[in-house]
Amino acid sequence: MYSLTRTEEEILLTIWDLKEDAYLVAIRRQLNMIAEKELTIGAVHIPLSKLEKAGVVESYFGEATPKRGGRRKRIYRLTKAGIELLKKHKEIRDRVWSGFSRSYS
Numbered sequence: 001m002y003s004l005t006r007t008e009e010e011i012l013l014t015i016w017d018l019k020e021d022a023y024l025v026a027i028r029r030q031l032n033m034i035a036e037k038e039l040t041i042g043a044v045h046i047p048l049s050k051l052e053k054a055g056v057v058e059s060y061f062g063e064a065t066p067k068r069g070g071r072r073k074r075i076y077r078l079t080k081a082g083i084e085l086l087k088k089h090k091e092i093r094d095r096v097w098s099g100f101s102r103s104y105s
Contacts, residue, residue, distance in 0.1 A: 002054050004089055008047045010035065012086055015057065015076050023062070023073040024048065048076065056082035 004012070014030045015022040028044045031037075051057040058079050061072040078086070 001088065002056065002085055004085065005047065007043070008051055009086070009089060011044060011047055011051065012056065012078060012082060015078055016083075016086070019077075020062075020075060022076045024076075027076070051082070052076075055079060056085055 010031055011027060014027050014034075018026055018030060024041065024045060027048070028039055028041060031039055031044065048057065052059060056079060057076050059074045059076045062075045064070045064072045
């Protein structure tokens with residue numbers, strides 16, 4: 001099983017949340033807002049490329065827009081393997097956190 005870093009997990013969840021608006025700048029903006037930190041484009045692009053090579057994410061080009069000077073956005077979406085990987089990681093996290101909850105209460 002591919003082991004996700006925390007940043008990769010956050011990127012995947014952000015892609016899921018953004019749906020058809022999941023392009024690099026929007027992913028970064030959403031992560032910065034939610035995590036209250038300032039990620040660089042590279043800090044998002046590098047793991048995103050790694051996830052795509054692993055087959056967890058796929059991308060396609062959206063339509064060209066006048067706002068972008070006719071350039072198209074690369075839109076990202078989770079693959080079936082990516083969705084399954086997120087489910088598995090959530091199950092693992094839930095089990096780990098349940099031990100903390102029991103001992104901390």
